[in-house]
Amino acid sequence: MPFQAVVVEEAGPSEVTVEVRELSEDQLPDGNVTVSVDHTTLNYKDGLCMKPNNGLVRKYPHVPGIDFAGTVRSSDDPRYREGDRVVLTGWGVGERHWGGYSQLARVNADWLVPLPDGLTTAQAMAIGTAGMAAMLAVIALEDHGLTPDQGEVLVTGAAGGVGSIATAILSQLGYEVAAVTGRAETAEYLMSLGATRIIPRSDLDTVSPKPLESTAWAGCVDVVGGEMLARVIGQLKYGASVAAVGLAGGAALPTSVLPFLLRGVNLLGIDSVMQPFEKRQAAWQRLASDLPLDKLETMIQPATLSELPQLGAEILKGGVKGRVVVDMKNGI
Template identity: 70%
Template sequence: MFKALIVEKEGDGPAVARVAELAEDRLPSGNVTVAVEYSTLNYKDGLCLSAAGGGLVRTYPHVPGIDFAGTVEASEDARYAPGDRVVLTGWRVGEVHWGGYAQKARVKADWLVPLPDGLSTRQAMAVGTAGLTAMLAVMALEDHGLTPDKGDVLVTGAAGGVGSVATALLAHLGYAVAAVTGRPETEVYLRDLGADRIVPRADLAETVKRPLESETWAGCVDAVGGAMLARVLGQMRYGASVAVVGLAGGAALPTSVIPFILRGVNLLGIDSVMQPYDNRLRAWDRIARDLPMDKLEAMIRPAALADLPALGAAILKGEVQGRVVVDVNA
């Protein structure tokens, strides 16, 4: 038997989450069984925990949790042996497939990544999908020519999970970070992560008719999308890039081609779900090397499985700061 947060739904009624004891034969198919130690909370998890399932959950009962870290308990794949420490993010785990909000998980070996030396399972989930996405965004910006001497880098939705890690990473790498937030109470938190300046969300929320404004930003990690992204595109420096990681402000993009054809701006889409294995390894190695662990610790909000329904509702309202780390054994 093992403990899990299971979401159940009867007929057309709302989905309801509860902590329950499950038998191991309830685990899904897969060739690696992992004793999960930590998971985390992402926006997608909030959707999966909601009464409607956010359009992500296909079948009930369901165990959410789109990422987890732990130790291999049993393996039918030669790449992993009992005792190996592993991390999983993406692959629709926690959405289509049962996820990490449990003391045990069974998955395909192809979905796992060995945990880098020097990174604990708790730290791995303080990073989680959000932090991996932030690292992939920073790597993409660097691959397209961004260096610290080019100028200020903008991070939108900076107090959220992706934004927090992106801010800390960029600052540690020597970039001048401008952090966008709509919550004035997060200013001290963001400056402690390394932000050089705070940009009120209202300064970028209003759309303008001009397709181009003054060249301001050398790069951007954008978690907001929508009208704010459209505004930011018109403020990018010549040849600069925007790494798009989210759509908290909406999926529509009310812009024109002008920033792209007159300033050579690059719009880089960042996907962490189906990311190739080699790039995942590269990102996790960079995280272990380049993410300051003291800053990571400052982002952590500890939680247990029983806390997740309330936290899931809070993250959908934009009320969660930093990174929620879930001890599934608490």
């Protein structure tokens, strides 16, 4: 049965083409579970995978899409049967392996997680890798002692996918959330997710000459990295933690060891790609219970398969708010 997919093809040393094509099942990669993809989404990595010299894709032609949710069509693994609802994030799918921008996907069963009861495949993709990373960050902060009575929790890059979901989760759990954004027009949106205060990006996007500033934050979910993360580290309360999820502002970290030595703060690295099954399943269960689905709906930007190349370019410029959700069953 033919199906539609976004295909990235190398067209020269520094050029790629990105277009929707019709493929056949014999073109699918190896794997022991075939999934009818119901919904997919858009992440920063997806945007990178649709541009040349991205450092992620190893072989062309390539189908991007690091997340998908759908229904098992056939399985050679006893853990999954035809008709089971599943979700996939990480494991290099959409980067090293063909991904979810396709109406059919074939993958290793070890990469799948059963979709929790109470979530639709559309909601799962409104969550996606961004939501998985946000939930893992919140869990890590909790594991290091964060509780709602300790004060404000900062979320940087709050209008993006990870930041939006982190804001909604933290608010639902009773935290005061200070949301950082460089787009003033997103303030109302962030307040609707539960943010109690909006902080302009310009307040935090330069390194302070002092390695330690006045303490302000009981914890932080940081999506930006770079100079902003360095600034936040110097403002954390004694013993507080920051969960580092992204590097939209750069990979360098221009700080000193003083906040760690004099205030005992913690820098927690959050990886969502290689998390073991048990932690993935636990995070999805927490998302099903702790993420308010009414707020999740306000984050969704519907899109079609054919719109993904343009949206991929926009997300690299910071031009996408909330979560893009693509219905793969109803046209391209």
